[in-house]
Amino acid sequence: MSLSKRKPAYLLHRPTGQARVRISGKDTYLGKFGTPESRERYEELVTAWLMGQDPSQVALTIDDLALLFLDFAKTYYRHRDGTETRSTNHFRQALRPVIQLYGQTLVRDFGPRSLKRVRETMIEAGHCRNYINCLVGKIKRVFRWGVEEELVPPGVYQALVAVSGLREGRTAARESDPVRPVPESIVERTLPAFTSVVADMVRLQLLTGMRPGEVCQLRPGDVTRRDNEAWSYIPRHHKTEHHGRQRKIFIGPEGQKILAPYLLRAADAYCFSPRESEQERSRTRRESRQSPMTPSQARRADQRTLCEFYTKDTYNRAIQRGCETAFEMPDELRYIDRFLKRDKSLTPAQLAKLKKERQLEAAAWRKEHCWSPNQLRHTRATTIRERFGLEAAQIVLGHADPKVTEIYAERDFTKAAEIMRLIG
Template sequence: MPNYTSPKMRRQRRAHGKDLAYVTLSGKRHYLGTHGTEEAKVLFDATVAQWLSNGRKNPTPPPDITVSELIAMWIRENAAFLKKSSSARCAIKTPNSVMIALYGSTLANEMTPLKMKAVRQVLLSKKFARITINKQIAYLARVFALGVENQCVDPSVHNALKCIKPLERNKTTAHEYNRIRPVPIKDVEATLPFLNKTLADMVQVQLLTGMRPGEVCGLKRAYFNCDGDVWTATLPTHKNSWRGLERVVYFGPEAQQILKPYFLRRKSNEYLFSPGDAFEGDPDRKLGACYTTQSYGRAIYRACLRADVLQWYPNRLRHTAGTECCKKYDLEAAGIMLGHHDPRATRVYAEPDNEKAIRIARAMG
């Protein structure tokens, strides 16, 4: 009877960052993540158990699949979500194109951390913010996780990619995000005359309700309950719908007056704000059923240039609404209007009341 030795978890030391755990089975090294973690122990047990059940042999390698095919698989798996979210489609466009350009024909099982870092270097050269690049690399790692789930990629490939250390603040050439600030009301008012009627109404509805750009773009009559003096709209999809949270938007008298003409023109399942309203005399022009966050933002960008005001984007309107509500009422009221379930999130949107701080300083001397 052969004299077998029990597999042992080993430690690979790293000069910078956390040490890696691995186990060698039948001459092949299997990475298990960060050494000393519970996750590494669980993965060690699972890897060894699979090896033992296979007669002390490593599992048969998954079928060959290229990186391009793997990305296409991820897009197919998430088609329903991507169809609803133009921002999600935009977020994955560049990392997908860079990955395919560099390693599209490479077998997914041949992907290594060094190759992924080469992808990151190209993203760095495109002047993305540090946080954006970290999100892009994390997304690409999730693509390989899907391959593992469907037994198209060896688990050790994904585990190795997860060991890539994110870019850290002040330790990279990537710039930091500037904090999003409220847009001054005077700049909004100066921009409105240079927007078409539909876009100007969208801006004003955002200011009155604190909606996200994507939420105002996707409004439909079917979402509304118009009973009572305050209307409500329950959004079926929104930023936090994956958490099982409900998003209800409240519309007071001013917002209702803006929306009423659109209610008369739209069927229940139609988008309230359509780019077709601005081009009714041009039937040959191909337009979408609704504005996207990108087309909405571009229109405001052009209007700012024509109005000769400092550039602002529609996501800043939500910060303006939150700040104004907090000044007039309190932080809790602002959180309710913005649809937050955690007051810490509201503090990101509602700027500190500097005027109150000045009054306190005067009083205290």
Template structure:
């Protein structure tokens, strides 16, 4: 009997469509890479799998990783867009594929998973990153067991591999995250564009995560009273149904006002404005700024790289925008206590009642009114 092969999500380049071949017939799924095409592929794959009376037992590692990533593109979504976790999963399974891509998935055991982990150590990944990547690989095998691609005992064996302990492996340890020295922040001012510098200052005044400041829009602002509110359209704990309100004092408001326009849906900080400023400063007068049409706002990577390059130009140690939250937290905790810092950063411990939530918000507004 011929071996059953898993139908693959493929790109039909002449038409730009995604397609899958099932039982010798090509089925077109929609625009290649779109959410609709991945959703349709997942549905067809499920139907195909159920139509086969016997579970698929000979899925190779490269095929399994392909199928799992397609599943993740549907599962890990927020506001209709794929989240960053998919990129993390791709990075994790890449190391597995580099070692065992042609091996059958059912042949992966703890010794082989340890070999993958050693491969990560040789690639100089940090210990915490390695542990997260190994957990992602285990999750893939759990999914595969539920889909009957492998026997559940394969997954159960992999769960017995413990994570790397601090100081007990050759994996690189990372330094504790500390606030950015104020001199390092001030040093990059002349090497970044106005939108980038404004976002840096906003993080300092509000404790926003980089992703939150990048996606600011006028329609997400409540501009009434002494303290404004910003409700991010997407945030880290959204999938847990947690409320995230960023409070904006007078200094933050003054930073935002020049970027407000009549287009309430537009992102406040546009790469087009930043690129135009950079071009006028560094090129001839008639030079035109080029920005891709889909760059309506800065990406997290673009923001990170802009700061990195500015640090290099200013000849100061590189720092990440994520660390600016630590600056804010340190200042708030010193002046107003740890509870104020917890509320303003959007952290929570246990599920609280609506009454406590209201007290938290009022407390946050009072602190921000003093900080600015």
């Protein structure tokens, strides 16, 4: 032990009430100030530092590991053009309950029981079984990375691997509803409730079977046009690009009619703009108003900033909003807060209870009446499989494995019923 080193002080971080110690210019938080646990961690860190060891590897907390991994994820999970993928956000969602429950816990003390407790909170939050298994897998991935970087003892990760995934019928977690094709008659009924931009996105996706994210990121420069032939669209990013696979989407005459006006803009501009869609929606709402807008309302509308392109989430929300309009969702379910504020006689407890009940009713209504962009892909896959077979559906949808296509393309049970009617 070096005697020339001055022992760092045990300090209070007043804004948070935590104990901290500064070693080599870096603050490490130890937990609530004055507790035996924080004192123990302080002594471990200082002893390791005096012995010439790296303190971060001696008393690394879950908080520390999460921050280090997210910094790594921002640079690792990127598209080929250098833009960040959505993976970092997915890991952030997976780590959130871990940090809430065990943020100040030492990494070496996080074991299978801790992971199962985190999983229980996910079940209580209402997540479905498949999604929970996915999040838990990402948590394990964080600890595996920690082992690779010599931040986590190998035994900790090996113990977490022993936690098996939730199995159907053997857990309280709910099962996710299968994604079914949406009947084209339902789509046609909903189209008038959309803006022209969203309606064209829906029509194009229904014709081509492309993924929601692929229709959102479509740009004129990504489309190759040939006279009297199908156009080809190569997305800049797609789901399986990290596997080295190419994705090419073909657009026939009907799709070309829809897309042609949007290809007149700059090559790198997005074809489908939320800004243009919202301007159209605002114009329609203003024309149908019974009274003129106040200056403050007009000012707020003009100050709205919109993204230049749709994401999968905003595209899905635009479709949901159209379904609510087309199928006449009751206003007391669509605008819950607005209606509850009108009743001044409710106590806070009554208000919270009634709001939760209305939210459940609204969720049930949307489940029955609303459809999603992913269902359009299933609809097209089913049609292609019925007319041209499974292999054709696999090629159009861009699946490497035909088993995946079978999930998307509903089997034509009508044919089976007809055969059995004749020979059974």
